[in-house]
Amino acid sequence: xxxxxxxxxxxxxxxxxxxxxxxxxxxxxxxxxxxxxxxxxxxxxxxxxxxxxxxxxxxxxxxxxxxxxxxxxxxxxxxxxxxxxxxxxxxxxxxxxxxxxxxxxxxxxxxxxxxxxxxxxxxxxxxxxxxxxxxxxxxxxxxxxxxxxxxxxxxxxxxxxxxxxxxxxxxxxxxxxxxxxxxxxxxxxxxxxxxxxxxxxxxxxxxxxxxxxxxxxxxxxxxxxxxxxxxxxxxxxxxxxxxxxxxxxxxxxxxxxxxxxxxxxxxxxxxxxxxxxxxxxxxxxxxx
Amino acid sequence: xxxxxxxxxxxxxxxxxxxxxxxxxxxxxxxxxxxxxxxxxxxxxxxxxxxxxxxxxxxxxxxxxxxxxxxxxxxxxxxxxxxxxxxxxxxxxxxxxxxxxxxxxxxxxxxxxxxxxxxxxxxxxxxxxxxxxxxxxxxxxxxxxxxxxxxxxxxxxxxxxxxxxxxxxxxxxxxxxxxxxxxxxxxxxxxxxxxxxxxxxxxxxxxxxxxxxxxxxxxxxxxxxxxxxxxxxxxxxxxxxxxxxxxxxxxxxxxxxxxxxxxxxxxxxxxxxxxxxxxxxxxxxxxxxxxxxxxxxxxxxxxxxxxxxxxxxxxxxxxxxxxxxxxxxxxxxxxxxxxxxxxxxxxxxxxxxxxxxxxxxxxxxxxxxxxxxxxxxxxxxxxxxxxxxxxxxxxxxxxxxxxxxxxxxxxxxxxxxxxxxxxxxxxxxxxxxxxxxxxxxxxxxxxxxxxxxxxxxxxxxxxxxxxxxxxxxxxxxxxxxxxxxxxxxxxxxxxxxxxxxxxxxxxxxxxxxxxxxxxxxxxxxxxxxxxxx
Numbered sequence: 155x156x157x158x159x160x161x162x163x164x165x166x167x168x169x170x171x172x173x174x175x176x177x178x179x180x181x182x183x184x185x186x187x188x189x190x191x192x193x194x195x196x197x198x199x200x201x202x203x204x205x206x207x208x209x210x211x212x213x214x215x216x217x218x219x220x221x222x223x224x225x226x227x228x229x230x231x232x233x234x235x236x237x238x239x240x241x242x243x244x245x246x247x248x249x250x251x252x253x254x255x256x257x258x259x260x261x262x263x264x265x266x267x268x269x270x271x272x273x274x275x276x277x278x279x280x281x282x283x284x285x286x287x288x289x290x291x292x293x294x295x296x297x298x299x300x301x302x303x304x305x306x307x308x309x310x311x312x313x314x315x316x317x318x319x320x321x322x323x324x325x326x327x328x329x330x331x332x333x334x335x336x337x338x339x340x341x342x343x344x345x346x347x348x349x350x351x352x353x354x355x356x357x358x359x360x361x362x363x364x365x366x367x368x369x370x371x372x373x374x375x376x377x378x379x380x381x382x383x384x385x386x387x388x389x390x391x392x393x394x395x396x397x398x399x400x401x402x403x404x405x406x407x408x409x410x411x412x413x414x415x416x417x418x419x420x421x422x423x424x425x426x427x428x429x430x431x432x433x434x435x436x437x438x439x440x441x442x
Numbered sequence: 443x444x445x446x447x448x449x450x451x452x453x454x455x456x457x458x459x460x461x462x463x464x465x466x467x468x469x470x471x472x473x474x475x476x477x478x479x480x481x482x483x484x485x486x487x488x489x490x491x492x493x494x495x496x497x498x499x500x501x502x503x504x505x506x507x508x509x510x511x512x513x514x515x516x517x518x519x520x521x522x523x524x525x526x527x528x529x530x531x532x533x534x535x536x537x538x539x540x541x542x543x544x545x546x547x548x549x550x551x552x553x554x555x556x557x558x559x560x561x562x563x564x565x566x567x568x569x570x571x572x573x574x575x576x577x578x579x580x581x582x583x584x585x586x587x588x589x590x591x592x593x594x595x596x597x598x599x600x601x602x603x604x605x606x607x608x609x610x611x612x613x614x615x616x617x618x619x620x621x622x623x624x625x626x627x628x629x630x631x632x633x634x635x636x637x638x639x640x641x642x643x644x645x646x647x648x649x650x651x652x653x654x655x656x657x658x659x660x661x662x663x664x665x666x667x668x669x670x671x672x673x674x675x676x677x678x679x680x681x682x683x684x685x686x687x688x689x690x691x692x693x694x695x696x697x698x699x700x701x702x703x704x705x706x707x708x709x710x711x712x713x714x715x716x717x718x719x720x721x722x723x724x725x726x727x728x729x730x731x732x733x734x735x736x737x738x739x740x741x742x743x744x745x746x747x748x749x750x751x752x753x754x755x756x757x758x759x760x761x762x763x764x765x766x767x768x769x770x771x772x773x774x775x776x777x778x779x780x781x782x783x784x785x786x787x788x789x790x791x792x793x794x795x796x797x798x799x800x801x802x803x804x805x806x807x808x809x810x811x812x813x814x815x816x817x818x819x820x821x822x823x824x825x826x827x828x829x830x831x832x833x834x835x836x837x838x839x840x841x842x843x844x845x846x847x848x849x850x851x852x853x854x855x856x857x858x859x860x861x862x863x864x865x866x867x868x869x870x871x872x873x874x875x876x877x878x879x880x881x882x883x884x885x886x887x888x889x890x891x892x893x894x895x896x897x898x899x900x901x902x903x904x905x906x907x908x909x910x911x912x913x914x915x916x917x918x919x920x921x922x923x924x925x926x927x928x929x930x931x932x933x934x935x936x937x938x939x940x941x942x943x944x945x946x947x948x949x950x951x952x953x954x955x956x957x958x959x960x961x962x963x964x965x966x967x968x969x970x971x972x973x974x975x
Binding site for chain 2: 311
């Protein structure tokens with residue numbers, strides 16, 4: 155027990171328990187889906203809220219009826235049980251009404267799905283390749299590509315019994331060495347694939363995740379409206395370090411992005427041919 | 443006392459072996475039912491201990507207790523043990539105990555097969571649990587066993603595959619037995635539309651098992667040949683397809699979900715009318731709803747894998763089919779509510795668990811509806827929102843129904859009343875803590891925490907701590923259940939044959955505990971009519 159207490163204390167939980175009222179503030183601001191920064195993520199958020207409210211209303215009606223019954227129709231209050239057990243009309247209604255509600259929900263959902271699956275007219279393409287346990291980003295037709303790995307401070311702190319309090323590490327587990335840099339205001343097509351096992355590339359602010367599967371190339375798209383840094387993680391169990399391959403997207407205004415790309419091109423020019431060889435068979439075909 | 447003596451005499455009249463051999467060679471449906479239930483309770487605690495390790499590691503950010511590989515094997519084994527070791531055998535145990543008594547039969551139709559289907563299980567789980575002590579550790583690729591990841595598993599791999607084969611063989615044998623029993627052993631006058639709903643939901647479950655388990659067996663056999671015999675079913679490099687596995691797995695996996703929950707619907711449909719003292723509302727629509735859910739369960743599998751990148755038409759089909767399940771499920775919830783309406787309710791432990799089942803399972807249904815909408819699933823998928831969803835339907839759904847059923851029939855099985863105070867304490871502690879445990883996981887998932895990770899960003903720290911505290915209390919509360927059961931088996935107030943004032947059905951016409959061969963002569967048709975309401 156003494157060992158476990160010292161372990162707890164080292165992890166800083168003692169302090170966390172004492173500061174419970176403070177942390178509650180942080181927790182209450184994180185109850186819901188983020189609205190995100192793309193047209194698709196906003197559509198998803200609206201759809202999420204619509205269905206959530208429909209569920210809340212149905213829940214109030216159904217649970218209300220249950221709790222009213224519990225309150226009103228109890229034997230201890232002298233309730234005498236009725237013996238009715240059928241009503242074709244009532245049963246028809248509570249089959250038909252939910253079906254109508256489902257149709258109401260399915261219409262905007264269908265529209266959103268059609269929007270998500272339309273990857274046409276994109277301005278640029280980025281190929282995302284999942285590895286155990288890091289990402290590789292290739293700017294298709296630009297000759298720029300690099301790996302993106304968990305940042306060193308996070309990696310040091312996340313080792314078993316490291317003794318480093320994660321709260322002292324900036325963006326713990328959500329920081330990488332090389333961010334994915336993209337322009338705002340442009341429709342970016344993402345191609346996701348993987349080199350070893352299945353991964354999933356996910357940035358909540360973009361509104362979707364997509365599996366990265368060896369032998370498959372999946373298409374998705376995003377149009378980021380605001381400059382900023384958006385963080386996410388691998389979302390498909392991919393082995394030991396599945397929890398330690400974050401995604402960081404830095405969205406820059408178009409001019410800054412162009413300058414960044416030129417700089418990268420210049421830096422990577424001699425290495426381009428080697429980089430292309432590095433990528434596995436299927437993915438090379440796409441890059442060309 | 444006279445009932446207990448009669449039971450004892452009946453036992454000896456058949457020269458049944460005693461001691462350990464009684465249990466090894468028994469072909470009696472009650473003995474086998476008891477073994478299933480005890481086995482499942484042991485597995486519930488083994489799987490629960492794994493959950494405690496998971497919640498301990500997630501109590502705060504950073505890795506304090508276990509390394510990531512072991513953490514992954516805990517999440518994987520927790521799921522396998524709970525699904526195949528705890529919930530499925532528990533339902534088979536209930537079926538063994540109850541179906542012959544409910545349909546007016548002396549025993550199951552295939553008693554030797556019954557013995558065998560149980561005794562496969564301890565061997566299956568010895569194989570599975572032994573992997574934890576092997577070089578490279580236990581299975582850590584998730585209970586879904588997706589290739590190529592699962593193929594990276596070390597020595598444990600063939601043990602995992604054969605354990606799954608054994609569990610499947612046991613389930614199929616059990617399902618065949620139940621179908622044979624219900625279709626051949628019903629008492630005269632017990633027509634199909636007079637069957638108690640627990641029997642109905644179990645027949646449907648049995649057909650789901652027979653249709654889906656062989657598909658799983660095929661899938662894991664293909665994994666085995668991919669690993670050891672040079673095939674490339676699921677390897678893109680060899681011309682195969684890793685997504686094919688997911689399609690096959692979930693073609694089994696979604697019916698499996700209803701295998702776990704349909705008998706729970708049957709239990710709720712038995713308990714709620716009893717304690718509302720009012721007939722079940724809409725008996726026939728309950729049967730048709732269960733059958734519709736079973737049919738739909740075969741055409742919705744791909745909603746577990748919307749993010750693999752299916753064609754638009756596929757995504758739309760699976761979305762529509764999935765949300766359609768809300769209609770028959772809604773009918774069931776509305777019918778239970780209508781059964782309580784204008785009833786005369788009392789709130790013994792089984793009723794408390796049954797009402798909690800209806801309310802909390804419905805919450806799991808709501809999140810299921812949200813997850814079924816493909817465009818938003820792209821956000822929810824593989825996050826803690828999904829973890830919250832399936833624990834609401836499986837813990838506060840299936841497990842709560844099991845608890846309700848256990849308290850409901852324990853007096854019938856043992857001949858003694860359980861300790862009502864202890865039962866209620868178990869209920870309230872479980873119900874409060876299970877919500878503290880799982881409700882915040884909705885928030886974590888929506889805020890962006892992926893599932894199956896041993897460590898997380900500090901923004902997720904608060905709700906993880908809350909969830910872990912709920913988990914520890916929920917885990918500890920289940921010890922009360924064991925105490926309650928042991929006390930009840932050992933003694934207590936004698937139970938009458940009727941046990942509950944509002945109980946209807948053939949099992950309540952038998953003594954408590956019932957005779958060794960439930961119905962040696964078929965019940966009179968009038969008894970059957972009297973039992974049906």
